[in-house]
Amino acid sequence: MATIRIPPVLRPSVGGEREINADGDNVGEILRAVAVDHPGTESQLFGADGELNRYVNVYLNDEDVRVLDGLDTTVSTADTLVILPAMAGGAR
Amino acid sequence: MSPSGAEVLRQIKDRIEEVDPGAVREQLDSGVLVIDVRQDDEWATGHIPGAHHVPKSHLESRIEGVAPDKSQRVVLYCASGQRSAWAARTLIEDLGYESVESMTGGFTLWKDRGYQVDVPRFMSAEQRDRYSRHLLLNEVGIEGQQKLLDAKVLLLGAGGLGSPAALYLAAAGVGTIGIVDDDTVDLSNLQRQVIHNSERVGVAKVDSAEATINALNPDVKVEKHQLRLGPDNIMDILPNYDIVVDGLDNFPTRYLVNDASVRLRIPVVSAAILGFDGQLSVFKPYEGPCYRCLFPVPPPAELAPSCGANGVIGVLPGTMGLLQATEVIKLILDVGNPLIGRLLMYDALAATATEVKVRRDPHCAICSRDPDEISDEELGVFPDYEAFCAGAH
Numbered sequence: 419m420a421t422i423r424i425p426p427v428l429r430p431s432v433g434g435e436r437e438i439n440a441d442g443d444n445v446g447e448i449l450r451a452v453a454v455d456h457p458g459t460e461s462q463l464f465g466a467d468g469e470l471n472r473y474v475n476v477y478l479n480d481e482d483v484r485v486l487d488g489l490d491t492t493v494s495t496a497d498t499l500v501i502l503p504a505m506a507g508g509a510r
Numbered sequence: 511m512s513p514s515g516a517e518v519l520r521q522i523k524d525r526i527e528e529v530d531p532g533a534v535r536e537q538l539d540s541g542v543l544v545i546d547v548r549q550d551d552e553w554a555t556g557h558i559p560g561a562h563h564v565p566k567s568h569l570e571s572r573i574e575g576v577a578p579d580k581s582q583r584v585v586l587y588c589a590s591g592q593r594s595a596w597a598a599r600t601l602i603e604d605l606g607y608e609s610v611e612s613m614t615g616g617f618t619l620w621k622d623r624g625y626q627v628d629v630p631r632f633m634s635a636e637q638r639d640r641y642s643r644h645l646l647l648n649e650v651g652i653e654g655q656q657k658l659l660d661a662k663v664l665l666l667g668a669g670g671l672g673s674p675a676a677l678y679l680a681a682a683g684v685g686t687i688g689i690v691d692d693d694t695v696d697l698s699n700l701q702r703q704v705i706h707n708s709e710r711v712g713v714a715k716v717d718s719a720e721a722t723i724n725a726l727n728p729d730v731k732v733e734k735h736q737l738r739l740g741p742d743n744i745m746d747i748l749p750n751y752d753i754v755v756d757g758l759d760n761f762p763t764r765y766l767v768n769d770a771s772v773r774l775r776i777p778v779v780s781a782a783i784l785g786f787d788g789q790l791s792v793f794k795p796y797e798g799p800c801y802r803c804l805f806p807v808p809p810p811a812e813l814a815p816s817c818g819a820n821g822v823i824g825v826l827p828g829t830m831g832l833l834q835a836t837e838v839i840k841l842i843l844d845v846g847n848p849l850i851g852r853l854l855m856y857d858a859l860a861a862t863a864t865e866v867k868v869r870r871d872p873h874c875a876i877c878s879r880d881p882d883e884i885s886d887e888e889l890g891v892f893p894d895y896e897a898f899c900a901g902a903h
Binding site: 423425426427436471472473474475477480481482485500502503504505 | 855
């Protein structure tokens with residue numbers, strides 16, 4: 419099973435975990451498995467069209483999956499998926 | 511009877527090679543190492559462009575730091591060509607340098623011929639003492655410290671990230687620090703905003719930050735911008751700075767800053783924090799991606815909580831703000847490998863740092879365009895800025 423790193427804003431939807439594991443042969447399968455296991459993440463990850471929301475970046479190890487094969491990018495069990503939504507905290 | 515000094519010098523000049531200033535001038539760009547062996551006060555009045563300074567009194571101990579390869583061609587000069595002849599003899603006969611010449615007539619003849627001279631900027635004795643640990647570093651030295659003193663850095667916010675960044679940039683001698691903040695100091699800020707203190711609760715943050723910086727380093731000029739950055743004022747402020755440090759708490763202004771900084775080709779050192787997690791990257795227009803390449807659209811409000819609503823561990827903005835200050839100093843000095851095209855994610859609880867690649871988006875709404883193509887009328891009315899403002903809180 420691949421490892422998925424969960425950003426702070428999604429942790430409440432996965433029981434507070436910072437890393438979870440999910441089955442799947444590609445990015446899309448794994449993220450949909452995450453959405454099935456943790457329904458609170460579905461609308462945050464996917465738009466109504468089933469595509470990844472544009473404000474969420476997903477990296478296979480250190481590479482943006484959008485420059486690979488997107489949701490079809492092959493993932494091996496040794497890989498880590500990093501989910502990265504924009505954060506704006508700072509000044510106040 | 512021992513020979514006189516003048517006689518010894520004649521003998522030395524017979525043994526070493528000498529070179530005319532005109533020949534040195536023609537070869538300045540060809541890799542010849544030119545070394546000024548005069549004293550500090552003479553060097554400070556002016557020197558040959560590109561020359562290194564190794565005073566004759568420190569020749570033996572310092573020469574290898576400047577000329578580690580003893581087969582490299584070295585030209586020495588002093589004021590008149592006498593001390594450099596002695597120094598050349600030392601390098602050849604005592605230290606084993608293979609190709610050393612002394613410049614005839616020295617710097618005096620160089621100047622008399624009207625050749626170009628670099629005059630180093632004056633650094634006071636107090637400054638030499640204050641920045642002495644910088645001056646000892648090859649990556650900084652006097653030239654680097656002068657770059658820091660000449661630099662103009664704009665901090666967006668004197669809050670969690672801006673506080674440590676401002677303190678260390680001021681300590682480093684960044685000569686002009688601009689601060690944009692319309693807020694006043696609140697007791698709940700003091701858990702992390704270390705540039706303020708308990709006595710300044712209720713005081714404008716720009717005034718509090720200025721007082722702390724002035725007490726830390728009188729070399730630093732603080733430019734206070736007590737306002738909220740918006741499309742109506744950003745083009746009045748950003749053009750006056752070399753680098754922007756973004757620690758903003760909201761998306762509309764982050765996008766606005768990105769668009770204006772791309773237009774002006776000003777690098778932005780950007781960080782964000784939440785809970786125990788931080789993000790850091792450097793957006794250098796046209797050399798790497800911009801913020802819109804990374805995040806073309808902002809998240810909906812429920813996915814973008816602010817620190818106020820979610821909390822932040824007090825040390826985290828310290829860590830991230832100092833990483834920002836470090837990147838700023840690297841950009842000013844042009845040293846190291848800045849965090850351009852890379853995003854660093856720091857997880858304080860796990861004590862891990864993860865890095866991902868950030869690519870330039872060839873279809874980016876902003877940085878895929880030539881900045882000169884953006885008309886004045888468009889400035890401050892950047893594409894879909896209103897949509898961002900409506901979409902984010």
